[in-house]
Amino acid sequence: MTIHSVERMSKNKSSGQSVRAVVVDKREAILRSAIKVFAEKGYFNSKVADIAGEAGIADGTVYLYFKSKDEILHSIFDRAMAEFIAEGRREIAEIQNPADKLRRIARLHLEKLGTDRDLAIVFQIELRGSTKFMQEFSAAGFAEYLDIIRQTFAEGQASGVFRTDIKPVVCAKVLYGSLDEMVTNWILSKKSYPLAPMADEVLKIFFGGVMVK
Amino acid sequence: MTIHSVERMSKNKSSGQSVRAVVVDKREAILRSAIKVFAEKGYFNSKVADIAGEAGIADGTVYLYFKSKDEILHSIFDRAMAEFIAEGRREIAEIQNPADKLRRIARLHLEKLGTDRDLAIVFQIELRGSTKFMQEFSAAGFAEYLDIIRQTFAEGQASGVFRTDIKPVVCAKVLYGSLDEMVTNWILSKKSYPLAPMADEVLKIFFGGVMVK
Amino acid sequence: MTIHSVERMSKNKSSGQSVRAVVVDKREAILRSAIKVFAEKGYFNSKVADIAGEAGIADGTVYLYFKSKDEILHSIFDRAMAEFIAEGRREIAEIQNPADKLRRIARLHLEKLGTDRDLAIVFQIELRGSTKFMQEFSAAGFAEYLDIIRQTFAEGQASGVFRTDIKPVVCAKVLYGSLDEMVTNWILSKKSYPLAPMADEVLKIFFGGVMVK
Amino acid sequence: MTIHSVERMSKNKSSGQSVRAVVVDKREAILRSAIKVFAEKGYFNSKVADIAGEAGIADGTVYLYFKSKDEILHSIFDRAMAEFIAEGRREIAEIQNPADKLRRIARLHLEKLGTDRDLAIVFQIELRGSTKFMQEFSAAGFAEYLDIIRQTFAEGQASGVFRTDIKPVVCAKVLYGSLDEMVTNWILSKKSYPLAPMADEVLKIFFGGVMVK
DNA sequence: AATGAATGAGCATTCATTCAT
DNA sequence: TATGAATGAATGCTCATTCAT
Numbered sequence: 026m027t028i029h030s031v032e033r034m035s036k037n038k039s040s041g042q043s044v045r046a047v048v049v050d051k052r053e054a055i056l057r058s059a060i061k062v063f064a065e066k067g068y069f070n071s072k073v074a075d076i077a078g079e080a081g082i083a084d085g086t087v088y089l090y091f092k093s094k095d096e097i098l099h100s101i102f103d104r105a106m107a108e109f110i111a112e113g114r115r116e117i118a119e120i121q122n123p124a125d126k127l128r129r130i131a132r133l134h135l136e137k138l139g140t141d142r143d144l145a146i147v148f149q150i151e152l153r154g155s156t157k158f159m160q161e162f163s164a165a166g167f168a169e170y171l172d173i174i175r176q177t178f179a180e181g182q183a184s185g186v187f188r189t190d191i192k193p194v195v196c197a198k199v200l201y202g203s204l205d206e207m208v209t210n211w212i213l214s215k216k217s218y219p220l221a222p223m224a225d226e227v228l229k230i231f232f233g234g235v236m237v238k
Numbered sequence: 239m240t241i242h243s244v245e246r247m248s249k250n251k252s253s254g255q256s257v258r259a260v261v262v263d264k265r266e267a268i269l270r271s272a273i274k275v276f277a278e279k280g281y282f283n284s285k286v287a288d289i290a291g292e293a294g295i296a297d298g299t300v301y302l303y304f305k306s307k308d309e310i311l312h313s314i315f316d317r318a319m320a321e322f323i324a325e326g327r328r329e330i331a332e333i334q335n336p337a338d339k340l341r342r343i344a345r346l347h348l349e350k351l352g353t354d355r356d357l358a359i360v361f362q363i364e365l366r367g368s369t370k371f372m373q374e375f376s377a378a379g380f381a382e383y384l385d386i387i388r389q390t391f392a393e394g395q396a397s398g399v400f401r402t403d404i405k406p407v408v409c410a411k412v413l414y415g416s417l418d419e420m421v422t423n424w425i426l427s428k429k430s431y432p433l434a435p436m437a438d439e440v441l442k443i444f445f446g447g448v449m450v451k
Numbered sequence: 452m453t454i455h456s457v458e459r460m461s462k463n464k465s466s467g468q469s470v471r472a473v474v475v476d477k478r479e480a481i482l483r484s485a486i487k488v489f490a491e492k493g494y495f496n497s498k499v500a501d502i503a504g505e506a507g508i509a510d511g512t513v514y515l516y517f518k519s520k521d522e523i524l525h526s527i528f529d530r531a532m533a534e535f536i537a538e539g540r541r542e543i544a545e546i547q548n549p550a551d552k553l554r555r556i557a558r559l560h561l562e563k564l565g566t567d568r569d570l571a572i573v574f575q576i577e578l579r580g581s582t583k584f585m586q587e588f589s590a591a592g593f594a595e596y597l598d599i600i601r602q603t604f605a606e607g608q609a610s611g612v613f614r615t616d617i618k619p620v621v622c623a624k625v626l627y628g629s630l631d632e633m634v635t636n637w638i639l640s641k642k643s644y645p646l647a648p649m650a651d652e653v654l655k656i657f658f659g660g661v662m663v664k
Numbered sequence: 665m666t667i668h669s670v671e672r673m674s675k676n677k678s679s680g681q682s683v684r685a686v687v688v689d690k691r692e693a694i695l696r697s698a699i700k701v702f703a704e705k706g707y708f709n710s711k712v713a714d715i716a717g718e719a720g721i722a723d724g725t726v727y728l729y730f731k732s733k734d735e736i737l738h739s740i741f742d743r744a745m746a747e748f749i750a751e752g753r754r755e756i757a758e759i760q761n762p763a764d765k766l767r768r769i770a771r772l773h774l775e776k777l778g779t780d781r782d783l784a785i786v787f788q789i790e791l792r793g794s795t796k797f798m799q800e801f802s803a804a805g806f807a808e809y810l811d812i813i814r815q816t817f818a819e820g821q822a823s824g825v826f827r828t829d830i831k832p833v834v835c836a837k838v839l840y841g842s843l844d845e846m847v848t849n850w851i852l853s854k855k856s857y858p859l860a861p862m863a864d865e866v867l868k869i870f871f872g873g874v875m876v877k
Numbered sequence: 878a879a880t881g882a883a884t885g886a887g888c889a890t891t892c893a894t895t896c897a898t
Numbered sequence: 899t900a901t902g903a904a905t906g907a908a909t910g911c912t913c914a915t916t917c918a919t
Contacts, residue, residue: 051899069282073893083901085895094893124449153366178448187448195439196448202419203412210411226408234447235391235400235409236337264882286910296884301911477878495708499914509880511916520914550875579792604874613874621865622874628845629838636837652834660873661817661826661835662763690903712889722905724891733889 052090054080056104059097064143068098068151102152105144106166109137113173123181124232127200130174131224134204139211139220149209171197203227265303267293269317272310277356281311281364315365318357319379322350326386336394337445340413343387344437347417352424352433362422384410416440478516480506482530485523490569494524494577528578531570532592535563539599549607550658553626556600557650560630565637565646575635597623629653691729693719695743698736703782707737707790741791744783745805748776752812762820763871766839769813770863773843778850778859788848810836842866 058079062071073094077084091097113133117126138145152158174197181187187196207223271292275284286307290297304310326346330339351358387410394400400409420436484505488497499520503510517523539559543552564571578584600623607613613622633649697718701710712733716723730736752772756765777784813836820826826835846862 072891084893085902086900088894089899150366153363181448186450188446188450191443191448192439195436196443198419198423199416199440199443202415202417202422204415205419206411206415209415223408226405227412230404230409230412230444230447232447232449233401234443234445235394235404236445237399237401238451285908297910298885298912299883302882307910498912510914511881512879514915515878576792579789607874612876614872614876617869617874618865621862622869624845624849625842625866625869628841628843628848630841631845632837632841635841649834652831653838656830656835656838656870656873658873658875659827660869660871661820661830662871663825663827664877711887723889724906725904727890728903 051080051082051086055082055087055090055097056101060101060141060143060147063098063101063151064146098147098151098158101144101147103166105148106170110166110169110173112137113170117173117177123177123184123186126177127174127181127231128224128228130177131200131204131228132221135207135221135224138208142212145208146212149205149212171201174200200227200231203231264293264295264299268295268300268303268310269314273314273354273356273360276311276314276364277359311360311364314357314360316379318361319383323379323382323386325350326383330386330390336390336397336399339390340387340394340444341437341441343390344413344417344441345434348420348437349434351421355425358421359425362418362425384414387413413440413444416444477506477508477512481508481513481516481523482527486527486567486569486573489524489527489577490572524573524577524584527570527573529592531574532596535559536592536595536599538563539596543599543603549603549610549612552603553600553607553657554650554654556603557626557630557654558647561633561650562647564634568638571634572638575631575638597627600626626653626657629657690719690721690725694721694726694729694736695740699740699780699782699786702737702740702790703785737786737790740783740786742805744787745809749805749808749812751776752809756812756816762816762823762825765816766813766820766870767863767867769816770839770843770867771860774846774863775860777847781851784847785851788844788851810840813839839866839870842870 055076059071059076062075062079065071066075073087074084076097077087080087087097091100113130116129116133120126120129138148175193178187178196179193182189182193204224204227207227208220211218211220211223268289272284272289275288275292278284279288284307286300287297289307289310290300293300300310304313326343329342329346333339333342351361388406391400391409392406395402395406417437417440420433420440424431424433424436481502485497485502488501488505491497492501499513500510502523503513506513513523517526539556542555542559546552546555564574601619604613604622605619608615608619630650630653633653634646637644637646637649694715698710698715701714701718704710705714710733712726713723715736716726719726726736730739752769755768755772759765759768777787814832817826817835818832821828821832843863843866846859846866850857850859850862
């Protein structure tokens with residue numbers, strides 16, 4: 026790299042557009058690195074230096090983008106959850122049948138996490154490492170996600186698709202809990218298999234029950 | 239052992255029985271304290287000194303009964319899980335109908351954890367704080383527990399009670415995941431409500447599905 | 452063991468003569484164990500429990516015979532040094548020629564330590580692990596030992612056997628230092644060889660010098 | 665390096681040279697502090713915090729320059745011994761007469777340690793506090809030092825200066841042991857006297873023996 | 878005298894965070 | 899913005915010593 030290229034670079038950094046780009050990119054890079062590192066070693070066993078090293082930046086630089094190690098974990102969750110919910114809402118908006126909506130949500134759930142194993146590990150394992158986090162977690166995006174399922178189910182009850190002797194909240198928890206268990210088992214499994222197809226197996230039971238009619 | 243032999247023993251300075259009793263009691267006290275402390279602050283945020291303080295003993299005494307802080311967490315799990323599985327097996331042994339067996343297991347699951355909130359927190363939250371632990375966890379008692387459900391379901395399929403177009407493994411995961419979610423929500427809930435009755439609500443869905451027939 | 456045998460034993464312990472014997476024996480056993488353990492692991496890395504275990508007694512029993520771990524080390528030195536000096540004095544008392552006296556001391560020095568490797572290790576290595584100890588050490592028996600050599604040399608000067616242009620103190624240090632170095636090398640050597648014969652090799656130089664006459 | 669180059673350097677934020685200088689200086693400062701602290705309290709009784717405090721840095725900073733407390737002790741020895749040997753070799757290279765060479769070595773030995781009492785204490789006392797260290801010590805620089813003496817003596821035998829009925833190895837140990845004893849006594853002595861002159865007194869005996877001819 | 882369970886002070890090391898450059 | 903050297907609080911574990919039995 027010549028002196029000239031360096032000069033050009035430093036000019037770029039100063040221009041409005043690319044500054045934001047750089048900022049976003051570096052934040053992004055740190056988050057990606059953190060997900061990888063957290064997935065490998067666990068939150069408490071991961072050092073900020075590991076994350077910085079993985080992202081190819083200095084330790085101190087992390088603190089230009091995040092206030093603390095804890096905030097990184099929160100950001101991972103916030104960002105993924107927001108994206109998760111947005112995409113979920115977008116997809117089911119175009120679907121009429123409540124049962125199909127739930128099917129879409131279930132598939133999306135497993136597709137998302139089945140594609141990004143590291144993120145899945147952080148979600149299933151690391152995010153649950155502290156009661157404190159779980160309580161905030163619960164209060165925030167997670168509740169919203171569960172509520173989408175609940176509402177969709179209630180719609181189905183109103184339109185006569187679903188049984189009305191079941192509480193929508195319970196129903197949402199059962200579906201979410203089932204999917205969650207699929208993810209956890211997939212992560213911990215020594216065998217490698219695609220996660221997404223499990224959605225249909227879960228729904229077969231969820232929709233029809235296990236009893237012979 | 240006769241009454242006479244007991245009398246003789248109590249005259250002895252250190253009878254096998256009473257020594258063991260003290261040892262068991264103190265081990266027990268440490269485990270109970272650890273469950274409480276872990277539940278309150280999380281495993282990584284709990285100091286060994288906290289556990290010792292809660293148990294009313296000196297820090298060093300903890301190490302007369304446990305090799306490390308980590309071993310305490312393992313012991314909590316091992317003991318509870320063993321008891322859990324033993325009781326589960328005992329109860330379903332007396333039941334014929336596979337559906338009733340599953341109902342018994344489900345109720346037992348929620349009764350147990352619903353009675354001991356601290357233990358529930360450690361089980362739901364702390365035991366999942368590390369991938370490493372989860373993998374050992376998975377390989378050990380947890381797999382056995384899931385297998386009991388799977389076998390019971392398979393029995394039901396053989397006896398014509400349950401649908402045969404569903405994989406027993408998936409079925410076990412769905413039931414377990416649903417119950418697990420009930421526990422997690424119960425723990426994190428600000429409201430106080432009995433956990434055990436949720437078993438029936440879960441089973442209503444599990445057995446009959448959510449669709450209108 | 453029957454009750455009777457126990458009774459007999461407790462009577463033995465109460466008899467004057469054997470009590471002292473037991474006390475001495477146990478003190479002795481602890482010292483021997485300590486020498487072995489210190490030689491193997493070093494003073495700071497040895498636990499009192501190791502010594503007790505080696506001696507086949509309970510940890511607390513050590514404190515019935517010694518005030519502290521430190522005192523054990525001191526006792527090892529004191530006892531060995533006293534014995535050392537006493538034997539040295541006794542042996543040279545019967546010898547007339549000062550040169551022969553020094554030869555006897557030198558041989559005795561290496562014979563003693565060459566026979567008890569563990570004691571040698573403690574003497575050469577462990578006793579020097581602290582300045583504090585070395586200073587007390589120096590002030591006590593060690594100075595006396597060095598003084599015996601010095602006096603013997605001075606006798607030799609008076610009787611015209613040794614050069615008078617050499618300070619007895621320096622002479623004593625040279626002889627002691629030379630012997631000491633033989634012991635240290637012998638301990639650290641991977642090869643196994645008898646230590647005592649080195650005395651004559653040292654004396655050949657000490658008496659005659661290294662220069663060609 | 666000229667004054668101008670220095671000026672240029674100080675203008676640079678972080679020139680390679682000055683960074684290294686700082687690093688070396690701090691390492692140096694830690695080693696000096698450690699020598700002082702070890703000399704005062706002994707290795708095992710010295711806390712890393714003591715060393716850091718003496719050096720005027722934070723505890724953690726020590727670990728930026730040394731891997732462990734143990735490594736500090738090793739570094740002290742390695743550095744001093746390397747310097748010791750290098751200087752010894754350099755000095756005797758210019759001398760022809762083997763006897764003069766030994767005289768030079770002996771004087772150097774006592775001059776070095778007589779100038780730096782703390783270093784002398786660490787060398788004489790602390791480095792011998794563990795068999796483990798002594799064995800590595802023996803295998804490394806110490807053996808090399810002894811070997812220089814041995815070779816020099818063998819040269820003297822070849823050139824007819826020294827007696828040939830003496831083993832060079834024994835001879836080296838006697839000389840080294842004698843000097844070593846001078847240092848140890850000097851350290852432990854309550855009186856204050858110059859160490860270096862003792863070299864000649866040792867050599868008077870070493871070269872000529874103690875016997876009247 | 879003997880025991881060994883209990884004590885609790887003590888310490889090397891780690892690592893999130895800061896800040897001068 | 900970026901760096902990375904420096905910080906120093908924090909903690910699991912050890913082990914010499916005590917003491918009730």
